[in-house]
Amino acid sequence: MKKQDVVLTGDRPTGPLHLGHYVGSLLNRIKLQDVYKQYVMIADVQALTDNAANPQKVRDNVLEVALDYLAVGIDPQKTTVFIQSMIPEIAELTVFYLNLVTVNRLKRNPTVKTEIQQKGFGESIPAGFFVYPVSQAADITIVKANLVPVGNDQLPMIEQTNEIVRTFNRTYSTDVFCEAKALIPKVSRLVGLDGQAKMSKSLNNAIFLGDDVDTLKKRVMSMYTDPGHIRVEDPGKVEGNAVFTYLDAFDPDVVKVQELKDHYQAGGLGDVKIKKYLFEVLNAMLEPIRKRRLELGQDKAEVMRMLLAGTEKTREVAQQTMRHVKQALKLDYQ
Amino acid sequence: MKKQDVVLTGDRPTGPLHLGHYVGSLLNRIKLQDVYKQYVMIADVQALTDNAANPQKVRDNVLEVALDYLAVGIDPQKTTVFIQSMIPEIAELTVFYLNLVTVNRLKRNPTVKTEIQQKGFGESIPAGFFVYPVSQAADITIVKANLVPVGNDQLPMIEQTNEIVRTFNRTYSTDVFCEAKALIPKVSRLVGLDGQAKMSKSLNNAIFLGDDVDTLKKRVMSMYTDPGHIRVEDPGKVEGNAVFTYLDAFDPDVVKVQELKDHYQAGGLGDVKIKKYLFEVLNAMLEPIRKRRLELGQDKAEVMRMLLAGTEKTREVAQQTMRHVKQALKLDYQ
Numbered sequence: 001m002k003k004q005d006v007v008l009t010g011d012r013p014t015g016p017l018h019l020g021h022y023v024g025s026l027l028n029r030i031k032l033q034d035v036y037k038q039y040v041m042i043a044d045v046q047a048l049t050d051n052a053a054n055p056q057k058v059r060d061n062v063l064e065v066a067l068d069y070l071a072v073g074i075d076p077q078k079t080t081v082f083i084q085s086m087i088p089e090i091a092e093l094t095v096f097y098l099n100l101v102t103v104n105r106l107k108r109n110p111t112v113k114t115e116i117q118q119k120g121f122g123e124s125i126p127a128g129f130f131v132y133p134v135s136q137a138a139d140i141t142i143v144k145a146n147l148v149p150v151g152n153d154q155l156p157m158i159e160q161t162n163e164i165v166r167t168f169n170r171t172y173s174t175d176v177f178c179e180a181k182a183l184i185p186k187v188s189r190l191v192g193l194d195g196q197a198k199m200s201k202s203l204n205n206a207i208f209l210g211d212d213v214d215t216l217k218k219r220v221m222s223m224y225t226d227p228g229h230i231r232v233e234d235p236g237k238v239e240g241n242a243v244f245t246y247l248d249a250f251d252p253d254v255v256k257v258q259e260l261k262d263h264y265q266a267g268g269l270g271d272v273k274i275k276k277y278l279f280e281v282l283n284a285m286l287e288p289i290r291k292r293r294l295e296l297g298q299d300k301a302e303v304m305r306m307l308l309a310g311t312e313k314t315r316e317v318a319q320q321t322m323r324h325v326k327q328a329l330k331l332d333y334q
Numbered sequence: 335m336k337k338q339d340v341v342l343t344g345d346r347p348t349g350p351l352h353l354g355h356y357v358g359s360l361l362n363r364i365k366l367q368d369v370y371k372q373y374v375m376i377a378d379v380q381a382l383t384d385n386a387a388n389p390q391k392v393r394d395n396v397l398e399v400a401l402d403y404l405a406v407g408i409d410p411q412k413t414t415v416f417i418q419s420m421i422p423e424i425a426e427l428t429v430f431y432l433n434l435v436t437v438n439r440l441k442r443n444p445t446v447k448t449e450i451q452q453k454g455f456g457e458s459i460p461a462g463f464f465v466y467p468v469s470q471a472a473d474i475t476i477v478k479a480n481l482v483p484v485g486n487d488q489l490p491m492i493e494q495t496n497e498i499v500r501t502f503n504r505t506y507s508t509d510v511f512c513e514a515k516a517l518i519p520k521v522s523r524l525v526g527l528d529g530q531a532k533m534s535k536s537l538n539n540a541i542f543l544g545d546d547v548d549t550l551k552k553r554v555m556s557m558y559t560d561p562g563h564i565r566v567e568d569p570g571k572v573e574g575n576a577v578f579t580y581l582d583a584f585d586p587d588v589v590k591v592q593e594l595k596d597h598y599q600a601g602g603l604g605d606v607k608i609k610k611y612l613f614e615v616l617n618a619m620l621e622p623i624r625k626r627r628l629e630l631g632q633d634k635a636e637v638m639r640m641l642l643a644g645t646e647k648t649r650e651v652a653q654q655t656m657r658h659v660k661q662a663l664k665l666d667y668q
Contacts (some may be wrong), residue, residue, distance in 0.1 A: 044665060045429060052433040053505050055388040059664035085665045095379060095469065098462035099386040106461055120379065127440055127465055128432035134461065135429065171387050330393035331378060331419045333638065 007032050007183070008145035010041030012143070013061035014051060017068040018206035019282075020190040020199030023249050028149055028185045033078040039143050039314060040074065042307070044065065045084045045091075049128040050119060066303050068209050071293035075287070076289045076306045082314040083307055087320035093138040093325060094131075100167045101134055109133050109154045137161040141177050142318045148230065149183040158182045172328040176321075189248060195224035195242045210293050213283065220279040225271045232270040241275050251281045275300075341366050341517070342479035344375030344418070346387060347395035352540035353400040353525040353555040353616075354533030357583050360406045362483055362519045367412040371647060373477050374408065374642070376400065379418045379425075380469065383462040384453060405627035410640045416648040417641055418473070423652035426657060428584045433436050434501045435468055435494075436572050443467050445490045467662075471495040475511050476652045483517040492516045506662040510655070524583060528577045529558035544627050547617065559605045566604040575661040577608050 009025060011017065032038050042065055047058045062083060064214055069081060084090060106112065110134060124216065133156075148158055162179040169175055184302055189198055193206030199206045207219050227244050229236035238244045238261045247257045260277065263269040296303060298326050326332045343359060345351065351360065366372050376399055382391045396417060403415060409467050418424060446467060450459055467490075474482055482492055496513040504511055511621065523532055526539030533540045541553050559577050563570035572578045572595045581591045593610065597603040630637060660666045 048430070048663070049433050053664075055506065055664040062667070073646040083667060085660070085663075086667065091421045091429040094429060095425040095462065096382070099383050099460050099467060101459040103461050103464050104458060124436040124438060126433050127437050127468065128429065130437050131465070133431060147580055172389065183466045189664070230395045246543045258617045308667070326419070328389075329382070329419075333417060333420065333642070 003193055005036045005142060005147050006145045006181055007036045007038045007131050007147045007149065008041065008083045008140050009059070009149050010043045010044045010145055010236055011065055013058055014047050015201040016210055018201065018208045020206065021189050022052060022072065022209060024151070024185065029079065029228070030073045032073065032149070033075060036147065037124070038079045039145065040069065040079055040081045041139060042081065043084045043139070046132060047188045048322065049126060049132055052126065063300055063303060066307055067293050067296055070296050070303065070306070071209060071289045076310060080237055080310045080313050081307060082311040086311045087315055087318050090135065090138045091143055092322060094135040096325065096329065097137055097164050097168070098131060098163055099135045100171065102196040104128060106133065109129045109156055109160060111154060114153070114310070116326055133157055133160040134164070137164045140180050141165060142321050143314060144178065146178050146180050146181050146323060147183050149185055151189060152184060157183055163273050174328040191242055193219055193223045193242060209286065209289055211286070211289070216283060216286065217279050220275050220282065223275060225274070229271060233267050235267040236264045237267070238265055239247040243271070244276050246278055247281065250285055323326045337370055339481050340477060340479045341370045341372045341476050341481045341483065341623045342477055344377045344383040345393055345399055346377045346474070347399045348381050349395055349535035350398040350542045350544055352533055352535065353541045354540065356406065356543060357378050357524050358485070358519065358664065359483060360408070361415065364407045366396045366483070367409060370481065372458070373411045373479065374403065374413055374415045375418050375473060376415065377418045377473070380466060383460060383466055386460065397634055397637060397643070400641055401627050401630055403636065404630050405543060405623045410644060414496045414644045414647050414661070415641060416438065416645040420478065420645045421649055421652045424469065424472045424648070426475050426656060427476055428469040430663065431468045431471055431498050432465060432500055433501070434505065440464060440467065443494060445488060446473070448531065457486060467491055468498070469495040471498045474514050476655050477498060477648060478512065478655060480512050480514050481517050482514050483519055485523060486518060489516055497548055508662040510662050511656045523627065525554055525576055525579055527557045527576060529615050541616070543623055545620070546624070550617060550620065551613055554609050559608070559611060563605065567599040570603070572599055577612050579611055581615065585618060
C-alpha cells in the first residue's frame with residue numbers, strides 16, 4: 001500500500017538524458033514510485049520558454065526522454081508520465097496565479113536571477129521565462145503534489161509555490177491547495193567529464209544513457225583526472241578527479257574503489273588503467289539500459305501510447321483540481 | 335450576407351454598464367452585428383487581474399453585463415457572447431505568447447504604464463496585470479478577429495497584438511494568425527455627470543442603463559453645467575457643459591438642441607429647465623431598455639443559457655485555432 005503523498009518531478013525535453021540525470025533524479029524516482037503516488041512531467045511548454053524558435057527539437061526530445069525513462073526502469077504502472085502541453089489546465093491555473101504574484105516578487109527570485117545570467121538574456125528576458133516560477137507552481141499544484149524532489153538551487157521555486165498556495169487559500173477562503181515540501185536527494189549533481197561543476201548537454205561534457213559502446217569508451221577516455229599526474233609512477237590526486245568521482249557514484253564494489261584510490265595516490269597507477277576500469281563499470285551498468293532503449297525505440301508508437309495514457313490520467317486529476325479552483329474563484333457557471 | 339471580417343470586443347464585468355458604454359461601444363456593436371461576424375467577450379478572467387480578492391463581484395456582474403447587452407439590442411442570433419474563463423484555450427495561447435514578448439517590451443506599453451499609475455499599484459503590480467496585453471492578444475487571435483473596436487488610448491494594445499502575430503508567424507513559419515485593425519468609434523468617450531473626463535462606476539459619476547426613473551432624475555439634476563451661470567438671466571456656457579454634451583450625444587432633435595444652446599448662451603434659460611429636458615430625452619431612450627432589462631432579469635437562468643450557448647460556439651472556434659497553433663508549435667502529439 002503506497003503512502004498518500006503525491007510526488008511531482010519532470011524534465012525539459014531539450015535533449016536525451018545523461019548520467020547526471022541518472023544519479024541526480026532517475027534512480028531516486030525508481031525508488032519513489034514504490035512508495036508514493038508519482039507523476040513525472042515532460043515539460044515541453046517550459047522547454048519552449050527558452051527554445052521558442054526551436055519547437056522541432058523539443059518535440060523530438062519528448063520521445064527521447066520517454067525512452068530514457070522506460071529504459072532505466074520508470075514503470076508506467078507505478079509512475080504517471082505525462083506531457084505538459086496536453087494539460088491545458090496548467091495554463092489556466094498559471095493565468096490565475098499570475099494575479100497573486102507581483103512583478104517585484106518575481107524579480108527577486110534567486111533561481112530566475114541566476115538562470116537569466118546563465119542564459120545571457122540581458123535586458124530581453126522573454127516574459128514566459130520571467131514568469132516560469134508561477135507556471136511551476138501550477139505544475140506542482142495541478143496534481144496536488146506535496147513532495148517535490150529538487151536540488152538545493154531549486155528551493156526558491158518551492159518557496160514561491162508555497163507563497164502562491166498560501167495567498168490563494170487566504171484570498172479565496174479555501175483549502176483547495178496544500179503546501180509542498182522539497183525532497184533534497186543525496187547526490188544532487190554529477191560533475192561533467194571535464195571535471196566542471198555540472199554534466200550538461202550544452203557544455204558537451206556528458207555521457208548519455210543511450211550512447212553506444214564506442215562513444216562511451218571515447219568519452220570516458222577523454223575524462224579529466226589530475227593534471228599534475230604526468231607519469232604513471234607519479235602520485236596522483238583523487239579529490240577533484242572526475243574518474244574517481246564517477247567510481248564513487250557508480251561502482252558498487254567500494255573495496256575495490258578504495259584500493260584503486262590508495263594505489264593512485266601512492267603512484268604507479270596510470271590514468272588509462274583507471275579509465276578502462278571506469279569504462280567497464282559504466283558499461284556494465286549502461287548495457288541493459290542501452291539494450292532496452294534500443295528495443296523500445298523499435299516501436300515509438302507504443303511509447304507514445306504510454307505517454308498519452310499517462311497524460312489522460314493526469315488530465316482527469318487536473319480537471320478535478322480546476323473544478324475546485326473555479327468554485328473558489330466563483331467561476332463555476334452553469 | 336455578412337462580410338468575412340471578424341470583430342471582437344468585450345467588457346470587464348466589474349459593474350453594470352452605463353451611458354458611457356452605450357455611446358462608446360454598445361450602439362456601435364448593434365450596428366456591427368449586422369455587417370460582420372461579431373464576438374463579444376465578458377472578460378471575467380481579465381477582471382480578476384485587479385479584482386483578485388473580489389471574485390463574487392466579478393461573478394455577479396457577468397450576468398448584469400449580459401442583461402445590459404440583451405436589453406440594448408445585442409442579439410445572440412447575430413452576436414456570439416461568451417465568458418472568457420470558459421475558454422481555457424485563451425490561457426493556453428497566452429502562455430505560448432509570453433515566450434514571444436520580452437519583459438522590457440511589456441514595460442514600455444503606454445496603456446499599461448498609464449493604468450498602473452491610475453490604479454496606484456506603485457511597486458507591486460500583479461504579474462497578471464503586467465502581462466495583460468499578452469492575454470489580450472490571445473483574446474483577439476483565439477477567434478482570429480481582424481477588427482477590434484477600441485478607443486484611441488487602446489491603440490498600443492492592438493500594436494502589441496500585431497507584434498505578437500508577426501513574431502508567431504515568423505518564428506513558426508506559419509500563417510495561422512492575421513493582424514488586427516483598430517476600429518476607432520466616432521464617440522469614444524462620454525464625460526461623467528461631474529464634467530470629468532470619463533464616466534465611470536468608480537468615479538461615481540455614471541448613469542447606469544438599469545437605473546430606475548427616480549435615480550435617473552436625481553443623477554441628471556446633479557449634473558455639472560456652467561459654474562459661472564448663477565442666475566437664470568445670466569448668459570451660460572455650452573462648451574464643457576455636461577448637459578449639452580449629453581444632449582448632443584443623445585437627443586435626435588438637433589434643431590431643438592441648437593435652439594436651447596442659443597437660448598442658454600444668450601441668458602434666460604435656467605439649469606433646472608435644461609436638466610429636466612435632458613431627463614426627458616434620456617428617459618425616453620432608457621425606458622424601453624430598462625423595461626426589457628427588468629423582464630429579462632426575471633429569468634436569469636435563460637440569460638445564462640444564452641451565455642453558455644455563445645461560449646460553446648466560441649469554444650469550437652478556439653479549439654480549432656489551438657489545433658493550428660499546436661501544429662505550428664509541433665505539439666500535435668498523437
